[in-house]
Amino acid sequence: MQLIGQILHLLITPALWQTTLESGVLLLLPALGGVISERSGVVNIAMEGMMLTGAFAAVAVAEVTGNPWISTLVAIAAGGLMAVIHAVVSIRFRADQIISGVAINIFAFGITAFLNSKITNFQGFNPVKPSAQLPYLHIPILDKIPFFGPIFFDQNIIVYVGLFLLVAVQFMLFRTRLGLRIRAVGEHPQAADTAGINVYSIRYGSVIASGLLSGLAGAFLAIGITNVFNDGMTDGRGYIALAAMIFGKWTPIGSFVACLIFGLGTSIVANNSTLNVSRDLLSMLPYILTLVVLAGLVGKSIPPAADGQPYTPGSE
């Protein structure tokens, strides 16, 4: 009975839901990237590395310029650059996309840690100065609404950007010509090719988009949430985003729901001082849930038909 009381108490704490939304959007950005990339037929398990690269770039640039916007732009570009490698290796060279993704993740870890020690002479970057951090938006009046105010109107700016991107990507994929072509290329590249669509440019663009979004997530993490750079600081968030994407059946909205569930997990772990359950056991839950989904126990999650298959023109 006491435990139930504790849980209820936790559930009506605004801070719990505030953190849930924040962590959810942090995962959402790379998950959206994954959705776009895989919808075009390129398997992407490299969001982790792209995000880490973004985090590093954000902190490094923030240290020099002190400007969060420039830092964020560079972080986005850095994530995109990693994605270019993945795209060239898996589209141009038709490499195994999973091996390429693994290599990106190792490479990103290595190069960021390498540059980190090089630039700071093994001292590590200083914590990001408040003026160089991505700001929180306190929307006046609305943020005073009890309970809902802090959750929806007192968040980091990237949370709002992320929610906007969620709507934008959902709209792009399912309502625009570009989205139609991305889905066509991911389902049946031969059919798209015979319809006069350039399979390669669509795939390059989609993979690079996933890098840009992951880079943005890296900036959000490093100069919006933790405000410090540590080697390997993404700590598996890119992989959770991957899980969220599968959980969400390769749709933006579905992925967001999954990200919120995973975010709630993170948030409970962060706020569980009142709860007498191991945070490590709680942290396991998202992964177990994903396994359950994968096992088909909660509806089947089916990837795009040509996901992971390199395209060779003229072949069927």
Place this chain on the structure above:
Amino acid sequence: MAAPQAPTKPAKPGETSMPVIWAKQLGRLIGAPIGSVIFAFIIGAIIVLITGGDPIQAYQGLFCGGIGLFCTGDLYSSITPALEISSTIVFATPLIFTGLAVALPFRAGLFNIGAQGQLTMGAIAAAAVGIHYASWPGFILLPAVLIVGTLAGAAWGGIVGVLKAFTGAHEVVTTIMLNYIAAFFLYYLLRGGPMQLAGQPEISANVGAGAQLPHFLNGNGQLFGQPIGVYQAHTGILIAFAVAVLFYILLKRTALGYEIRAVGQNQRAARYAGISVKRTLIITMLIAGAFAGLAGGVEIAGLSHQLTIRYATDSTGFDAIAVALLGANAAIGIILAAFLFAALRVAGPVMQGNANVSQNLVDIIQAVILFSIAANFLRTFKIRLPALRQTPPGEDAPMVATTVTELEDTEPSEPAEVGDTA
């Protein structure tokens, strides 16, 4: 490879004699890995150079720190080559096991990213037995620890196989999930959970003395100016060699290995020949998990003697992917690749300490090796050297199972196939 026997009859004109073919096969087999390593070192040197470092000094550090060679000059005079070699052996041990754990599923067409989680579960189970029955005599306890570790890893790998066979869940995603579940389970056990050593953060009690694998060097004296205790190379490497031999025998000499390879090469033909693909996939993952689980057991018994967070946080599972790919999924190749990456891991800190180049250069080199093998950049060069390519009597050129065949295989061999789906 079957043992090469020189053909008794002379080769007919137009046919290439067997020794020449074998030589070429061998060349193709080791050409790509060696080329990839050289390519990666060149890229690494360029990165060191443009970030203002001295690549020659850096690589001297890697050689000295990894295999005790070129420890000359003031920078490296303080390094004890024998100690570096001992440490390389320590690092190579789990890499051989996990490299095999990645390679076997590769042969069946599965990508096991989960060696890390399988190793973690093996270590947990092995440590639990070693601690709980610490008083048992060694001749029972040590085998028990290793066997239980093996079984735990097999179970963890088996989940992947069952999910793949019956629900089609992609093994890459399930193994990543299982890695995290294993890691958090370990954290739980060591952070306030049942295995935490009272009052100590994130470590367990020691396993019983009987559960420990002997080191190669024992005693209290000194060797090359270092106390013997720091030479941690343990007999686990012999178990690793034995498992590599087992792997070889399994793949090349048993009906099961024959079926595993057939499923990996051509599932359709395997089904036609009456082989159960599902069963084969599950058994493959069970064995792969067993290899990785044994790695965990051996690490507990030979090196750490207690459970620590490291079992989930170090990079063994991902290094294993590089080991398997660089080792061409073959036993001898995996052993060599494991030593290479172990040497690099050991040498990283030496290079960092003495040449002032971050040890993460090793990660970069490793990633470039992976890119290069996966993308087969070297293929581009091969095509420019037509003289090296002989056309065998058949319809398509390559004779060995390498990715080189991709280009040729996209050509339909019969006109009837043109309109068909692959």
Place this chain on the structure above:
Amino acid sequence: MSTTAPETPQAMTGDEGTIAIEMRNIRKAWPGVVANDNVSFTVQKGEIHALVGENGAGKSTLMNVLYGLLRPDAGEIYVNGKLAHISGPRDAIALGIGMVHQHFMLIPPLTVGENITLGREPVYNVDVFDTAKANANIRELSAQYGLAIDPSTRTSDLPVGLQQRVEILKVLYRGADILILDEPTGVLTPQETDDLFVVLRGLVKRGKTIIFITHKLREVLEISDNVTVLRRGKVVGHLVTKETNQEEIARMMVGRDVLLRVEKPPAKPGEPLLRVEHLNVTSEQGIPAVRDLSLEVRSGEILGIAGVEGNGQSELVEALAGTRQVVSGHIQIGDAAITNIGARKIRSAGMAHIPEDRRESGLVLNYSIADNLIFGHQRDDTFTWKGIMLRLQTIREWAERLIKQFDIRTPSPDIAARALSGGNQQKVVVARELSSKPKVLLAAQPTRGVDIGAIEFIHRQLVAERDSGAAILLVSAELDEVRSLSDRIAVMYEGRIVSFEPADATEERLGLLMTGGGQKQEHASA
């Protein structure tokens, strides 16, 4: 007015106004196979031109060249009298050529409207897909050509006939004047076929030109104006449909120039070894492929299945071999029922199987010849100690013996099967399957893509196997092969055996039966 292939095409001038497509001296070869050998092909504007030939005759290759999916090694293409350089489908589309592929180029999860407009989507506000306009365009197009369809349906929800309609609309939407239809009736029911023909006639009335690839002669006579017949990569005749008949086309298609005589003593059939009763099997797409089929093969006889490919032969063989699920019916070897018991048990019951595609199903190309020679028997006591360890020495000796016995040309049993020629690869499969001393042998396309020498050798082996008491079911797209090897012939058409014929049945009669003629038209009933 039957004429042979014109060696010198007429000058292009003068015909500018009436000729839609002219392909001159097209050659396309792959290593070991000449798919198109100096093929010239002319299509008049506004006609339905049938391109017929057996499977592998080079029809699809020729049309893939025209559509830009393949580059010819030699030859020229003129479209509406002008020399055309077609290096991809995009060029072909721009020239007004559209192709309806045998395997539809549709994306199942997308709607009909999205599929049709893909690549030329109507948009508003820069890039928003204009569903309303797309659907309106399609409705207009549908009305214009009498092809009713609901543009907002998910394509995967449509039956095959309507999916084909979507493909045709897709081509028309792109403004094609010349439509290539590759085996369009292969996946259709007779009813849907009739509907298609109505549509095609409507298209011609509106000025379109149609190239119709088929091997069903009834359809050729019903729908086409002119016929071009291909055999083994060469044009063997141009015919005017009104002036010819099914017999003449059938004779041209199957040909009589290659006569492979097989020396064989008369059969001495014993008791039935393979019995199939009321078998029903569906294809990958879930369409009935084998319909209520019954047959019996006796010890010491070869039953040949004649039929144009795609009439259910592959599915029949797979069902017998245990690699495809049987929907209903009964199969037995001797007295043992083997229906749906799995490939492994069927093999141990005494079935051997030479699969129709050795590279996909018969061999592991990267395995050595020795390993391939024990494929499927790797757990037999002969080759394995207690089901675990392979007996390498035995396997090697075994391989050396079979290599000698079956004349497999290789310097060593350790060579990868990939390195062998097609004929030698096939000998490896035949050697392995015959060496298991089967009661029943399924031989599907046993000599496809192999050289003459190997064909004769394999034929002799099959006859020897028959004489030692095996029951052999031979499936071949080569009518010559069926006629020269079989003791009895079963003709298969649209999943049924339409007739059992004696071994000396004439080509004309078999050709007629294979293409749906010579029988009561049971067309309306299905």
